[in-house]
Amino acid sequence: MEDMIFYDRLQFAFTITFHYIFPQLTMGLSLIIVYFKWKYLKNKVESYNNAAKFLMSIFAINFTMGVVTGIPMEFQFGTNWAKFSELTGSVIGQTLAMEGMFSFFLESSFLALFIFGEKLMGQKLHFLTGFLVFLGSWASGWFILATNAWMQHPVGYEILENGKFVLENFSALFTNPWLLPAFLHNQVASVTTSSFVVASIGAFYILRNKNLKYGKLFLKTGVIFGLVSSLLLAFPTGDWNAKNVAKYQPASFAAMEGIFETEEAGAEIVLIGQPNMVEKKLDNKIAVPNILSFLTYQEWDKQIPGMDQFKEEELPDNVPALYYSYHIMVGLGTIFIAIMSLAVFFLWRRKLYTLKPLLWVIMFLVPFPYIANITGWYTAELGRQPYLVYGLLKTSDGISPTVSSGNTLFTLLGFVALYMLLGALFLVLVGKTIHQGPKHQTH
């Protein structure tokens, strides 16, 4: 039983982590593409249109990857988490079915038109199809996060005698207090990822001294979008989410922040430290007193419950993983704001394009928003443990009773092998597209 749960969780974590790489880029990139297309409609400068189309060819590769890795996600609910599906299907089946109906259809119908239809449609319609692709991809995020928000903070349900959750109030699913902050934080994060990617491509072109016109355009757009979005990540969206966790999942909040013991006179904020689960304390801690209480409740001495206030079985089952995920996310976010502020400052002083050290940093920054996003997702998911539906349904009660751990391990290895191949292909194709540069896309 133990290893059945372990392999099921590992498989889901692996497949969703890999999947999430792609939609987080496509959601943000579609916004930047719409922006370029709009600039082109306004002033008819050809390079904006080429920039939009170039980014669209990167979008298309990502979209394919997102689709082929996303279809298994939906079906894994049934294959690996059959009990969970049976018990909660009538609630989260709503949001999942709506995702297919309202967003996936929109996105995939108009993507082909956007890529192949420019000459068949004229510019205004072409802009519109691009906008609909953007709308579809954001709607997709909305429905997926509505599903996740219900698991984090269940609302609008009723539990029958046989343990099944049934829907009692449909609109509650979308007015869930967890949903809007989580959605906004996630969307802003995806804009950060894609603006860093765009800025990085720009920096690469400038450093290579080729496609200079586009290099400057990408770099400039990327760092401006990057600064705005990484500021929004911290405030208000990040702050809003942290307050939600403190309110609805206090045990997770204590674990995330690394508070082992409750302090009477207000909680300190931990900057650095390693959770020591044996002695129940943080090793090598650097912390600032009372800040956490202030950030969370705007009161310097407000008490925040530590992990000692909760029963062992209510605490997340992997406190160090949760703690590190959260701190890596927050730490990277802070670094992003610093680097992008610097970049925008030099852009304003007209020195950015020749400032090689900063260009190198921007070029190699690309993996980090991905890491921040993934650790952010882990923070949410590990924080919800040991529950699938917070406080109501344990993870161990959600797996498929008839699928043995051997089968799950076999399919996990299959997914790992297949996704390695996909990852390699993806890098080759995106690399090729970037190498060819704008105005030379294949299709």
Add this chain to the structure above:
Amino acid sequence: MEIFWFIIIAIVLAVFFILDGYDFGAGIIHLFMAKTEKDKEVITKSAGLFWDSNEVWLVVAGGMLFMAFPTFYASVFSGFYLPLIIVLWLIVFRAIGLEFRSQFNYQMWKDIWDKSFGVSSLLLALFFGIALGNVVRGVNLGGVENGISHYEGHYFFLPLWDSSFSPLSETPGVIDWFTIVIGLIAVVTLAIHGANWIVLKTNSSINQKLKKTVLKLNIVLAILTIFSLAIWQIVNPNSLNNFTNNPYLLIFPIIYLTGLIGLFFIKKMNKEIYPFVFSTLLILGGITSSLASMFPVILPSTNTVNESLTIYNTVTTAYGLSVAMYWGIIGFILLFVYMIIQKKIMGGKIDKMDYGH
């Protein structure tokens, strides 16, 4: 209400097999018939432009099953664990074959992805047919017999095959001689459908050849259909009851027959849309007849302990179904709007279209 949703999901599934069916079929045709680079390119394009919006129907069907019949979704998907995961892998291979073949202009690169597209289309068609065969045949649905618990409740786990390879065995596997026959029918049907699609969408040099192939395949299909009716009776003796009790259900087999007979006359027809309409009728009739023969059962139980899964004992509550109906109607209207826009802009032969930027 459950009947309404059963019909909706049946329609979504049928639409999925009709739409994605033609690009599966294009893959099968591509594997066996495409010889020149030009043919390969147009066939890939005839599928590649549409597969992702077609595949959304599968996602929607899955989501709706999850929402409306959660017990069915849970037991079937975990019960058919291995074949389902293999199907997911094949979907990946097919999609990347389609999307990435023309990214590099090396022959070897193209050959690899052509084969990937063709072989996985073939296997997927086969597996979908086998899946239908399994649902018709039924499975050993858990339960407790003589004090020995098989599995809890209605959960089961099907191995890929059982040593006897017989659908009548106590513990049949996913693959047996009955499900293989249904699988072959699916492959032939989709190959016909795909060939008609290619003829409709391209001016490919193999179009004339494809029309002959469709005729040959149609003969094979007719023979397989008659054969399958006989073994269907052995596997599921009750399958005619619904039709004798409610003769109006015979409309579904008649739709199938119309498609089958119509396809024999395509040589005389001058419009290329007709063959495609007939193969659409084949798929529509085939799926709806199978479902009508089982109704209201959606997964028969082969043991005596556990009752079969029906739309009544797997359904969710009425409230959930009724709200879903409202957004479902809005969703379907939007879908038709998208489809009309897509058809307006991307209709016609694809090789005449001016692609690119």
